[in-house]
Amino acid sequence: MREMSNQKRISRIEEILRHKQPDLQVILDDVNSSQNLSAIIRSCDGAGVLHLYYAAGCNDTLKVHKTITQGAHRWLRRKHIATEEKVTFLEEKKAEGYQVVVTHLDENAVSFREIDYTKPTLLVMGNEKEGVSKEVLALADHKIIIPMQGMVQSLNVSVATALILYEAQRQREDKGMYETAQLDSEEQEQIKEEWLYRDIIARRSKGKIKLPGE
Incomplete structure (x- = not known):
């Protein structure tokens, strides 16, 4: 019985890996809430993201809340990027062909639905209070917003990340990218x-x- 259970687990892992989208990546720019980090991890796993990066200064050991992730943290590759290295990291990603998509309330920003997420994409989500840092904004290929109809101008960062990732998932599903192994x-x-x-x-x-x- 245990052998059968293990084989089912292996089959499930193999299925997940066939659907993973290695060129849909997320980096958190100084997100400092461990609850937000944990919720974002869960959304990343649900959308098939493989690589999650987080750039942080003094708080570079954010706790993962397993009651929030429900085990999703085990199915992502997570990496801490030192604050002083994040610009170089983004430049390297751009050189690899990634479009850097940054959430930022700006007059030149477009709705998050207008971006083509079927291209290699690095989504940058900013700090809960100050948003994305100026040095990161300078490297953005696209600035996006989530249209709001109320008094508040933005959503919680974990909710915003989920909305954007699931728009990316929708586009990639329409193009059949989850049906063909990307790895x-x-x-x-x-x-x-x-x-x-x-x-x-x-x-x-x-x-x-x-x-x-x-």
């Missing part, structure tokens, strides 16, 4: 081995052992 077989196998190791340890320890990146 090659070697990458899928490598990530599967990483995930299986983490999954087995997490289940055997019933969450008592802190795994790397948690």
Whole structure:
């Protein structure tokens, strides 16, 4: 019975990896709420995001709330980017062919629905109070807003991230990008081995052992 259960788990992981979108990435620019981080992780997993980056200064060890992520943190690759390195990181992404899409209330900003997210995209979400930093804004290919009809001008960063990612998912689904594996077989196998190791340890320890990146 346990062998059958393990095989189902492996099959589920393989299915998830076939749908992952490695060129739809998210970076958080000094988001400082661990609750927001955890909710964003869950939305990223739901939309098929593989890579989540977070640039932070003094608070570079944001806690992951497992009651919020519901295990989604185990199915993403998360990486901390030092504040002083985020400009270089973004420049490198642009050189790789990524469009940098930044949420920012600006007269030149367009609705988030007007962007073509089927292109390699790095979505930048800003700090809860001050938004995206000036040095990051200078590198933006597109500035976007979520149209609001009330007195408040913006949504909570985790809610905003979810809305934008699910617009990206809609566009990518329409183009059939979830039906064709975006990761090659070697990458899928490598990530599967990483995930299986983490999954087995997490289940055997019933969450008592802190795994790397948690």
